Amino acid sequence: MTSVPLHVSGMLNEMSAQYTRDIIVDAAKCTACMDCVEACKQAVAHEHKTTEPTARISIRKATAEGGINLPQLCKNCAEAPCVVACMTGCRIRDVSGWVTTDYERCVGCWMCVMTCPFGVIGAVHEDKMARKCDGCTSHEVPPCVAVCKPQALRVRSYGSFAQERRQAYSRRARVTALPG
Amino acid sequence: MRYVIIGNSYAAVGAVESIREVDRRGDIIIISDEPYRAYGRPLITYWIGGTVREDQMDYRPQHWYESNRVETMLGRKVARVEPGERQVVLEVGERVSYDRLLIATGGTPIIPPIEGVDAEGLFTMTRFDDAKAFKTWVDQDHVKAGVSIGAGLIGLSVFKAMKGIDVRLTLVELLDRVLGLAMDYESSAMIEEELARAGVEVRTSTAAEAILKDDEGRVRAVRLKGGEELACQTVVMAVGVRPNVDFLEGSGVAINRGVIVDEGMRTSIADVFAAGDVVESKNVLSGENQVIAILPIAYEHGRVAGWNIAGQDRVYPGGIPLNSLPIFELSLMTMGITLTDDRPGLDVLVHTGERVYRKLVFDGGRLVGAILVGDVAHGGVLTWLIRSQLPVMCDRQLLLKGDPLELEASRQLIAAGENSDWSREATPELPVR
The missing domain is CATH 3.30.70.20 (Alpha-Beta Plaits)
Known part of the structure; x- marks a missing residue:
């Protein structure tokens, strides 16, 4: 198995945290x-x-x-409940620091709608997507x-x-x- | 440091992500008896129905294991744990040593001891392999009708799978309504109506007495209490799951129904942690420890266990039971305490509309439970009010009717009012750059 030097990815994470918005x-x-x-x-x-x-x-x-x-x-929560509850893994914090959604993989289970403390995730029933x-x-x-x-x-x-x-x-x- | 994780689902993934926040050097080894990378477990029924492809099942990106430097031992079953030797023994005899161990083995389906459960064509539905076996079976021409024994979350999701492959389904439920552990009569009736519209038959207040087999040992029918026979060619056993703890026998890890852990997810044995559906953890509403086998809690357990396994000291604050299951256009959610019949002293507020049912349960000034059917707007706000057990300060009708904007405005006005003193005096206006 290839071993990825973790200190590099760690450094990148810290750098991106500095520049993310x-x-x-x-x-x-x-x-x-x-x-x-x-x-x-x-x-x-x-x-x-x-x-x-x-x-x-x-x-x-x-x-x-x-x-x-x-x-x-979206308030881009730190330990985002919508990421915690997402069963497909389509909602995840990407390198930009934002919690983003891959709508191709969202199946519309509304778990994130059920856990968003700010009520800013909307259920689009026809497209089966939890948009935020x-x-x-x-x-x-x-x-x-x-x-x-x-x-x-x-x-x-x-x-x-x-x-x-x-x-x-x-x-x-x-x-x-x-x-x- | 050598971290060994038994299990490869939500709790394990959460733990790895926590460990790597704290410790970038230690070795992480994941052992799982399933030959797959972590996948979206509830997606298996979507896969059967054809709405999700196999390559869309992965829970984390392709490079996740490599970039987190996780070594995997997939398709290997753990026979036992020997904490004295700090070793995990696999069924093939191999031994894996650990410095810290996490047990995240989840649940295993309950198969009731009735006649004929060894019939060919009978499946459980908690793993991808189950779904694959089921699909192979029902793709045969002679499979025209199926029976799901149990009308809980798994039973109902099987119905969704059946929808995609044109097999007539009957749900058999011991309780007097579907999703009876979470739904009240009104909301269950709405679901049953929706199911009937889709051509699903629901048989409540009855139990399967036996699975009848044909000459070749295949499922022929299900016999209900009272003797009635439902002809079918496949049966899904979905009466519930129990913590998967059999391999811990003799290890000394204290087990009640699930593994007993403290609030930092530590078991009774030093350096052995547990997380997910396999443990009993705090329900913030009752204050008692119980198995709450739901996905968000499993992931959160994993996060806390991961931090602590890597040397931090964090506490799991406890969770509440949650369910979300859309049936076609009808969305359902339940949170916390939803059945109030045997709990006097709780206030219930109900809002009904055209295919809409919203019920809130209050205990004094606090929200303790909710059922939302049809209109699930700002369900998350309710969840967090229940989970935090903070007093509800806004107008209860706002919560009930479900206008997230008004609700948030009301909440922020309260917060702003509380903060107005310090904010006016203490924060000087600085020029905006």
Whole structure:
């Protein structure tokens, strides 16, 4: 059996962790223009065999009673429950650091739908696919981020992610604390 | 360090992935009596039905074993474990020594002691080889009808397989409804309706008394309690599985129903760990240890066992029973405690619609169980509310109706409200680069 030098793959993993990105949701800046939703639909259309493509990002709009516009997409969990529960192995964290899905192999058992704590995996019954945001890792910038004018969606590497996320939360807390 | 893993399915894969996060140098040896690389076990019935090809069965990419430097001994059965010698003895007599051992042998199907279970044409359905043997058998021309003894998860998935190969199926169930251990009467009735629409006959509250054979020893019929005979040419025995622990006899590893482990997946013997369907682990709802033979728990066991086997000290927080099985367009999910008849004091909320049934079970301020049929929206949110046992702070109707966006918004508003004090004062606004 060939032995692959593990220190090399380990090094690569550490390097990719340094450069991989994550998408920050800065809800307080969201204007619910739905550009990201449209961009997402186009980007994922080729993965839908028989169904109309549905966006893998959705926005809960502010209502008259209050609240804020809240974009929802895959949060790319660390010990992702959807990977844990996937029986085919079609959902797996790839080298980009994103939890991605091989829809050719998804059989639609909805185990991941049953375990996603954020409810961002949708069951597409006709195509037997459990669709979720796969990070568009083949794009330099994910289409939803590219079209977001108010910069409510931003791409950041691990280095600045935590700090920016704190800021995003504090901005949102301020908005939601307003009356109305 | 030499890690030996007996078993090559979800728990074993989880363990390898954990070990390699911690220890890149040690040797990992996987011993399995199946001659395949780790495959998606529930896919075997999809394979029978023709929706999945054999080359799509692999659970991990082709290079997984090599890139994780895992040595495999496939197609070899373990006869016994000798912890004193730190050796695993194979049935062919070969000995494999270990520094740390993981037992991840899963479950083995229960075959009830009734007359005629040695008939040709009778199968169990937990391994790829079972599926292959079954397919070879039913592809013969004379096989027109099949009986599945047991209408649990395996029995129902056999029905899906049968769908693809044009064999008429009858499900025989001891309980008074299908999936009776997880589903209540209302939801079972919906499933039975769906099955009837697909031409599957369901016989509940009855037991198979004997398998009748023809002159050549092949399955001819199943005789039910009361004497009725169901003519069939194949039988699938799907009454349940039990932990596969027979080879541990004499090893000193403490076994109740499954292998007894502590919360770090250690058995009673030093340096021997166990994970997956073979162990009894904590059910967070009852607080008791029991065998919960489901896939996500097996993988999680494997992860925890893998970290600990490589020298870390992590704890498995416990799991809850979960089921998900789509029957055509009808999706089903059950989580946690779903049967409330003999449990007074639980609050039940039910939402019904056109081919939709959603039932939530609350114990005081906490969610303890759910049944979703037809509409499975944000089932995962419910699962994690049950598993974490955190108090439900949002509107219960939101959980019941299943609008994930509204629910998430409500949850985040609560979180934001809690955090608003520190976030306003403590986090200075920094310029965005």
